[in-house]
Amino acid sequence: xxxxxxxxxxxxxxxxxxxxxxxxxxxxxxxxxxxxxxxxxxxxxxxxxxxxxxxxxxxxxxxxxxxxxxxxxxxxxxxxxxxxxxxxxxxxxxxxxxxxxxxxxxxxxxxxxxxxxxxxxxxxxxxxxxxxxxxxxxxxxxxxxxxxxxxxxxxxxxxxxxxxxxxxxxxxxxxxxxxxxxxxxxxxxxxxxxxxxxxxxxxxxxxxxxxxxx
Amino acid sequence: xxxxxxxxxxxxxxxxxxxxxxxxxxxxxxxxxxxxxxxxxxxxxxxxxxxxxxxxxxxxxxxxxxxxxxxxxxxxxxxxxxxxxxxxxxxxxxxxxxxxxxxxxxxxxxxxxxxxxxxxxxxxxxxxxxxxxxxxxxxxxxxxx
Numbered sequence: 001x002x003x004x005x006x007x008x009x010x011x012x013x014x015x016x017x018x019x020x021x022x023x024x025x026x027x028x029x030x031x032x033x034x035x036x037x038x039x040x041x042x043x044x045x046x047x048x049x050x051x052x053x054x055x056x057x058x059x060x061x062x063x064x065x066x067x068x069x070x071x072x073x074x075x076x077x078x079x080x081x082x083x084x085x086x087x088x089x090x091x092x093x094x095x096x097x098x099x100x101x102x103x104x105x106x107x108x109x110x111x112x113x114x115x116x117x118x119x120x121x122x123x124x125x126x127x128x129x130x131x132x133x134x135x136x137x138x139x140x141x142x143x144x145x146x147x148x149x150x151x152x153x154x155x156x157x158x159x160x161x162x163x164x165x166x167x168x169x170x171x172x173x174x175x176x177x178x179x180x181x182x183x184x185x186x187x188x189x190x191x192x193x194x195x196x197x198x199x200x201x202x203x204x205x206x207x208x209x210x211x212x213x214x
Numbered sequence: 215x216x217x218x219x220x221x222x223x224x225x226x227x228x229x230x231x232x233x234x235x236x237x238x239x240x241x242x243x244x245x246x247x248x249x250x251x252x253x254x255x256x257x258x259x260x261x262x263x264x265x266x267x268x269x270x271x272x273x274x275x276x277x278x279x280x281x282x283x284x285x286x287x288x289x290x291x292x293x294x295x296x297x298x299x300x301x302x303x304x305x306x307x308x309x310x311x312x313x314x315x316x317x318x319x320x321x322x323x324x325x326x327x328x329x330x331x332x333x334x335x336x337x338x339x340x341x342x343x344x345x346x347x348x349x350x351x352x353x354x355x356x357x358x359x
Contacts, residue, residue, distance in 0.1 A: 013341075020347025117346055152353040153345070 023116055026123070030160040037134070037165045059190045062106070062132065064094035066185070069105030069129065071122060074112025076139040076172040083175040093182055102128040107185070108162070109178075113141035113148060114155040126162045134189070136181055137164045140171045147171075217294045218242070224296060231257055243284075243297035251300050252310050258287065258296070259315055265289040266296065269316035274326035276356045281307050281332055302332065311337035329354040 068090075072080055083090050084098060099105040102125045114122060126135070137158050140146030145156035155161060165188060168181035225239035228246075235250040246254050258266045270286035285298040300309050311334035312319045323334045324343040331352035334340055342349075351358050 016342070016347045020349070023346040024348050117344075152349075152351075152358070 019120075022120060026119060026161070027116055030119070030155070033157055033159040034161075034163045036159065037163045055193050058194050059192060062192075063186050063189050066093075066095050066107045066134065066182075066189070067097050067099050067105050068095055068107045068109050069102050069125070070098040070109060070111070071125065072111045073114055073118065073122075074139075074141065076111035076142070079172045079175055079178065080109060080111045080138065083178050088175040088179060090179065090182065093179075093186070095182070102126070103130060105129055106133055108133065108135045109138055110135065110142040110158045110162075110164075111138040111172075113146070114158050114161070115153045116155055117153070119155050119161045122158070123161050132192075134165045134185055135162055136166045136168060136178075136185060138168045138170075138178060138181070139173055140169065143167050143169060215293070216288055219294050219296045221297070228254055228257065237301070243299050245299045245301060248300050248302055248309050251298075252312070252315070254298070255285075255312050255315050258298075264296075265291050267291070269312070269318050270295075272312075272319050272322040272326065274330040274332055274354070276330060276354065278356055280304065281330060283309050283326065283332060285312070307332040308335055309333070310335050311340075313337055328352075331355065 070077070070080060082088055084096070090096060095107070102108075106129070108126055108129060110122070126133070135158075137143050141148060141154070142158050145151070145154050148154035149156045158164060166181045166185045168177055170177050173181075220241055221239040221244045222241070225236045225244045228244070229236050232250055232253050235246055235254050236244060237247055238245040258264045266287040266289050268288045268290050270288055273284040273286075275282040275284060280301045280303055283300045283302075285300075286295065287298060288295045302309050307330075309332055311323055313323065313334075314336065320337075320339070321343065323337055324340060326332050327334060327337075327340055328342045328344050329352060345353070
C-alpha cells in the first residue's frame with residue numbers, strides 16, 4: 001500500500017521561520033540594558049526583631065547553598081571548570097554541585113559570549129530557574145559583548161536579556177576573580193530581606209525586569 | 215607530508231582536456247571559469263594521475279571587485295594537494311555546487327551562502343545555517359556594517 005510520506009522539509013522550514021521571527025522580536029525588545037538586581041542592597045529599617053532573625057536564617061541558608069547552573073558558552077567556561085575543581089575548590093562556599101537543570105539551580109553563571117541565537121535559550125533557562133535566583137556575568141563578553149560588542153550576531157551584554165547581580169571582569173577572569181565575584185554575591189545575599197521578596201514578586205508581575213523598590 | 219602541486223602545470227593539463235576552463239594560474243593556485251567548474255572538478259577527481267578524492271575546505275572571499283570561492287583539494291593516495299579558485303561578480307553571485315562530487319562541501323557551501331550571499335547552483339539543500347530567518351544582509355561581505 002502506498003503511504004504518503006510526511007514532508008519534513010516543509011515542517012522544518014516553518015520552524016526556521018518561527019525561530020527567526022522570535023529572534024527578531026527578542027532583538028527589538030532588548031535594545032536597552034535591564035536594570036541590575038540591586039533592589040535589596042539598601043533595605044529600609046527592619047520592622048521588628050522576629051523578621052530580622054528569619055532573614056538571618058534564610059540568608060545564612062541561601063548564602064551557603066547557592067548551587068550554580070553552569071552555562072559555559074565560550075572560553076570563560078575553561079576558567080569556570082577549575083573553579084569547581086580541587087585547586088580552587090568552590091565547594092568551600094557550599095556551591096560544589098553544578099546542576100544540569102535550571103530547576104535545581106540558584107545561580108546562573110553566564111560564562112562566555114552570548115549570541116542572539118543563543119539568547120532565546122538562555123532567557124528560557126533563566127525563566128525556568130526558581131526564585132530566589134542570581135546571575136553572575138563572567139568575562140568581558142558577558143558584561144558588554146567584549147571584543148564582539150559591535151558584531152552582527154553577539155548580544156552586547158547579557159543585561160540586555162536577563163538582569164545581572166555581579167559582573168566579573170576579565171578576558172577570561174581567573175578562578176580567583178570568579179571566587180571573589182561569588183564572595184561579593186554572598187555579601188549581597190546577606191543584605192536581602194524575606195520581606196522584600198513579596199514586594200519584588202508583585203513588582204515583577206507589573207513590570208517584568210523592572211523592579212525598583214519605592 | 216602532502217606535496218603542493220604547481221598551478222601552471224596542472225592548468226596546462228586541464229586546458230588539454232577542457233579548453234578555455236582556466237582563467238589564470240600561478241605557482242600556488244588555478245582560477246577556473248564558473249560554468250566549467252563541475253567538468254574540471256570531475257576531471258581532477260576521476261583522472262588516475264590526480265585522484266583528488268578529498269576536499270579539505272571551501273572558503274568564500276570578498277575582494278570588493280568580485281567574490282571568490284576557494285577549494286582546497288587533496289589526494290589521500292598520492293599525498294598531493296591543489297588550490298582551485300572560482301570568481302563571480304557581486305551583482306550576480308552564482309557558482310555551481312560541488313556537492314555532487316564531494317559531499318563534504320554541503321555545510322560549507324551553506325555557510326558561504328549564509329554569510330557571503332553566494333548562490334551555489336545545484337545544491338540539494340541551500341538554506342541558512344548560522345543566521346536566523348529574517349536576518350538582512352551578508353555579514354562577511356566587506357561592505358556590511
